[in-house]
Amino acid sequence: MARRGRRRSRINASDLAGYGSVANGTVDVDRAARGLGVSKRDVRQAIRQAQAAQSNTFLRRISGLREADSAEGGSMRGMLQAVFGRGPRGGAVNARAAAQSLGVSQGTVRRWAAGTQQPSKGRLASIRAAARRVTTTKRGRRGATADFRSSTQGKQALRTGSKIWVSGEQGVGGYDQGYARDRRVANDISPEEIEALLRAYEDGGDEGLRKWMKEFFDDKYVAGWDFVTIDDFGIGTPE
DSSP states (O other), X not given: OOOOOSOOSOOOHHHHGGGSOTTTTOOXXXXXXXXXXXXXXXXXXXHHHHXXXXXXXXXXXXHOOTTOOSSSOOOHHHHHHHHHOOOTTSOSSOHHHHHHHHTSOHHHHHHHHHTSSOOOHHHHHHHHHHHHHHHHSHHHHHHHHHHHHHSHHHHHHHHHOEEEEEEEEEEETHHHHTOXXXXXXXXXXOHHHHHHHHXXXXXXXXXXXXXXXXXXXXXXXXXXXXXSOOOEEEESSOO
């Protein structure tokens, strides 16, 4: 059912959930604009922002890089972390790898990551493009799944199985049946199923992972389960 309210200057994925599935890309732009009292441009922008946030969530949860920013492009430290990973001693960014690739000093990289210095427009564009490739190319996504497979948590999950959990507006029939609500669900997942999830992400990106999770929860959790929004997900104990 459409949600009506006073005209607002900014909308988000939760606002759009009354007009279709943000996760599945089925939001009715015309109805959302009328119901929310905003322009179609505002609705489309909110959809893009929601999709970018979801893409970053998938990347962070799979790679373990908690600040990685591939899709939104709002955090210099996050973009550098997405491209170059964390430092060998736990730093937010691998400054040595970034410096070698970008042709600057490690100190400059650290200042960029800290926000005390800004890169030139040309270097910023290059960093942003490299960050996007982390999630938009198969090679980039394989880097993220490799991080998962080599992590302590990933090795354990791939050896003994784990839990998969998803937070967001979801339910039987998703948006179409009207039973979706904001909740977190979890289910056991086997090592073989985790491998299938990782392959779905490698091969199909965000859309491939969404489809895999929909089919998994439809089969393993409740028949007909679908997502309106995916705000967070993970393998392991829910946070």
